[in-house]
Amino acid sequence: MRNLFPSIISVSSKPAVYLGFLCMFLFVLSIHGQTKMNPQEAVALRTKVKSVAETTETISSDFTQYKHLDFLSNDIESKGTLAFKAPDLVKWEYTKPFSYAVLFKNQKLYINDEGNKSNMDLSSNQLFKQLNQLITASIRGDMFDDEAFRISYFRQDNGSLVHFMPKDKQFAEFIKAFHITFNQEGEVDEVKMIEPSGDYTHIVFSNRTQNQPLPDAVFTQ
Amino acid sequence: MPSKTQETVVNNPYFSDPSKDYVFKSNIKVFERSFGGILIIKKLGQAQHRIAFTTEMGNTLFDFSLEKDHLTVNRIIKDLDRNILINVLKKDFLALVTERITSIEKFQKGAKVLQMGFLLGKKHYYWFENGELRKIIRTGNGKEKVVFRFSGISDNIAQQIEIEHKNIQLRISLKSI
Numbered sequence: 001m002r003n004l005f006p007s008i009i010s011v012s013s014k015p016a017v018y019l020g021f022l023c024m025f026l027f028v029l030s031i032h033g034q035t036k037m038n039p040q041e042a043v044a045l046r047t048k049v050k051s052v053a054e055t056t057e058t059i060s061s062d063f064t065q066y067k068h069l070d071f072l073s074n075d076i077e078s079k080g081t082l083a084f085k086a087p088d089l090v091k092w093e094y095t096k097p098f099s100y101a102v103l104f105k106n107q108k109l110y111i112n113d114e115g116n117k118s119n120m121d122l123s124s125n126q127l128f129k130q131l132n133q134l135i136t137a138s139i140r141g142d143m144f145d146d147e148a149f150r151i152s153y154f155r156q157d158n159g160s161l162v163h164f165m166p167k168d169k170q171f172a173e174f175i176k177a178f179h180i181t182f183n184q185e186g187e188v189d190e191v192k193m194i195e196p197s198g199d200y201t202h203i204v205f206s207n208r209t210q211n212q213p214l215p216d217a218v219f220t221q
Numbered sequence: 222m223p224s225k226t227q228e229t230v231v232n233n234p235y236f237s238d239p240s241k242d243y244v245f246k247s248n249i250k251v252f253e254r255s256f257g258g259i260l261i262i263k264k265l266g267q268a269q270h271r272i273a274f275t276t277e278m279g280n281t282l283f284d285f286s287l288e289k290d291h292l293t294v295n296r297i298i299k300d301l302d303r304n305i306l307i308n309v310l311k312k313d314f315l316a317l318v319t320e321r322i323t324s325i326e327k328f329q330k331g332a333k334v335l336q337m338g339f340l341l342g343k344k345h346y347y348w349f350e351n352g353e354l355r356k357i358i359r360t361g362n363g364k365e366k367v368v369f370r371f372s373g374i375s376d377n378i379a380q381q382i383e384i385e386h387k388n389i390q391l392r393i394s395l396k397s398i
Contacts, residue, residue: 067279071263072242078277092278093348098246100257101275112383113248113257141239173299174280193279201279 034161037153045153046144046161048186053142059084060218061208065094069199083203089219103221110221117221143180159183172196229324231336231347233354234377236318239264239356245382245395247274252390258282270318271295283310290315290341312394313384315340316357316369338360373397 010013037045061082075088080094081210093101103110144151149164164178179192187208194200234245243262248255261273265286273284283297292311294302322338322345329335334349340359343366348356357369365387373380384393 048372055386065279066276067259069261069273070263070282073240073263074240074242074263076244076259076261094277098396113255114246116248116257118255195281197281197284199281 001163003087004150007029007044009205034156036197037155037160042153045162045186046184049144049182050142052186055211056084057211058214059208059210061205064204064206066202066204068200068202070197075202083214083218085214085219091219101221103219112221132220147180156181231322231324231338233318233357235354235382236262236264236270236373237320237377239266241378242345243378244398248394248397249394250390250392258381259398261341262314264318268320270314272314272318285310285314287311287314288319308390309386309391312341312343312359312368313369316345316359316367317382319383341354 005096019031041096052133059082063080063082065080068075070098078094078098079096080092082093083089083091088104090104091101092103094195099112101112103112104122108119108121110119111117120138143164148168149166151165152163154163160182162180162182164180166172166175166177173194173196176196177194179194181189181190183189187210189205192200193203223369225295233329241264243259246257247260248257249353252386257277259275259276261271263271265271265287268363269286269288271284271286274282276282281296281298283301284295286293286295292307292314294307297307310344319340322340324338326337327334331349336349338345339349344360346356346358347354347359348358353371353374355371356364357368367387368383370385371379371381372383378397380393380397384395386392
């Protein structure tokens, strides 16, 4: 029977699965009062976001995640914290209604699932390495890669909304689109990750602080 | 002496309320490996349930519809898309969510009741204590194959569910959130 379950085991070991899961770091939003940007406005937004990203050494933020499945009466809500330290330390931690944390550090992904700790090596996998870079870029909002995404830009009431549609087929199997909302300062406020079925995960950031010292102890498993 | 009587129906109340979203933090241990996720079960109609499994971060790994004993795969990621796995899950989920089956036998001793009925042609024993369903045991060739344990029971909700396979190293733990 052992051969029957390689697929289950692979959930914890194959990058394809984690792709979706990691991309959660990338992000979200809703669609009202939006107008398509002209090319000059789009360039201006990219420039602003890039400039913010380049000067961002640390980010810490709370987040609320809403998982929407069409057949449910209510979205599944969870809460947690995000910590980022340049160039590539990321900790994403759920605190309610369960305890679960992932940490990217030294080419490894560390998972703490309610006290059960595990890790996986990212260095041997090129795809995963690229994903890690993408995640890091996206936390700062700087994921304007026209080769990887078809990108559309919209103005809305208090900022901008950008749609990123993955071009890579393997990627698109997990995520049809990322909708990222930027505030007027060019920081990521919300991320919506839409699955091929139309179900989505919506993450709203709050209490964001930037460039405040973050002790190394934050980035331990 | 336990008494043996005929009883027409066995009742499993745990996934019977269509107004509820049943959401569980889940841990699956298979051959010494373990991974987590969120299991979501929703009753959509008479003998009709939707069952989805996502990562903590929300990515859907599989999404099934179960109507009576017919399973439809709405979505499953390639890495999990194996018939043998889907069949194991189908049998487990069917036992988990089926509300009423015909009871073939009933044994009773004080507040303890054991009823037996068939799901997919396999004998399933339902163990009740003080009127609460505590265990379902699937047997084959006279041996325990899978044991479902329900605990933290209140108002027809089981806070903890353990599904233990005896013939393969597979254990699924569910904690209501």
